[in-house]
Amino acid sequence: MRRYETVFIADPDIPEENRVALFERLKGLIETDENFIIRFDEWGVRKTAYEIKKKKRGFYVLAEYTGMGDLVQELERVMRIDDRVLKFLTVLKDEDANPEAIREEMAREEAEKEAKELERAEAKAAAEARKAEAEAEAEATAVAEAAKAAEEGEAVQAEEEDSAAPEEADASSEESGDESETPVEDPKE
Amino acid sequence: MAIRPVNRRKRVFHRRKVCRFCADKSMNIDYKETRTLRYFTTDRGKIVPRRISGTCAKHQRALTTAIKRARHIALMPFVGNVPD
Numbered sequence A: 001m002r003r004y005e006t007v008f009i010a011d012p013d014i015p016e017e018n019r020v021a022l023f024e025r026l027k028g029l030i031e032t033d034e035n036f037i038i039r040f041d042e043w044g045v046r047k048t049a050y051e052i053k054k055k056k057r058g059f060y061v062l063a064e065y066t067g068m069g070d071l072v073q074e075l076e077r078v079m080r081i082d083d084r085v086l087k088f089l090t091v092l093k094d095e096d097a098n099p100e101a102i103r104e105e106m107a108r109e110e111a112e113k114e115a116k117e118l119e120r121a122e123a124k125a126a127a128e129a130r131k132a133e134a135e136a137e138a139e140a141t142a143v144a145e146a147a148k149a150a151e152e153g154e155a156v157q158a159e160e161e162d163s164a165a166p167e168e169a170d171a172s173s174e175e176s177g178d179e180s181e182t183p184v185e186d187p188k189e
Numbered sequence B: 001m002a003i004r005p006v007n008r009r010k011r012v013f014h015r016r017k018v019c020r021f022c023a024d025k026s027m028n029i030d031y032k033e034t035r036t037l038r039y040f041t042t043d044r045g046k047i048v049p050r051r052i053s054g055t056c057a058k059h060q061r062a063l064t065t066a067i068k069r070a071r072h073i074a075l076m077p078f079v080g081n082v083p084d
């Protein structure tokens, strides 16, 4: 059993259902009693390094699978005919692949992915809880501050009314004080 | 005699580089990892010769294959500027 990897570029301008149909067709070609798909990663639309069939972008897909040369020939024949596929490249990854080992590897990767997703979900939930808590706290302090400010505002208003005249008197006295001090400080500067 | 141009030239181009892939075992050569490959091409898309990059023969061979594969599937250009 061999292990192959095919990257192909699908037409980025076809409707999604058409693209999905293409992918399903190719997957169907690969999956038989003995052959299976290891991964089918849709990279999505990317800019191509040069124009292919007058297109500057392409929908990239990476498919990894097991099989023998006849499968690759059939797959490439179909892709060559199908004009929804702009270009493809097949690379032999392992000449003597062990299907059991590959299935184990897939299971391990799947488990890792699930664990990571769970972790991410938990982290997200925790962050949201923290955010909600912080928001509640901020709201509480805001309310408290507003109440305090209202109280203080009343007090300040009252004070301002009281001290309006004395402040003016203070200012004039300070000014005169400064004038008397200047001659002393000047030589230092 | 002492200041021969050969001498001077030798000093200018003397860049004893080690193969980056031998020095850093975690670096692998894959046609899909164009960020690594781009480092070994000129801004016109040409493969940098190993006398310049210092890559060993084994890894230069792998690099060449990878760059050619990347070109085939339009992840890297055959000619012209590398798009970002």
Ligand SMILES: [Zn+2]
Binding pocket: B019, B020, B021, B022, B023, B055, B056, B057, B058, B059
């Ligand atoms: Zn090397």
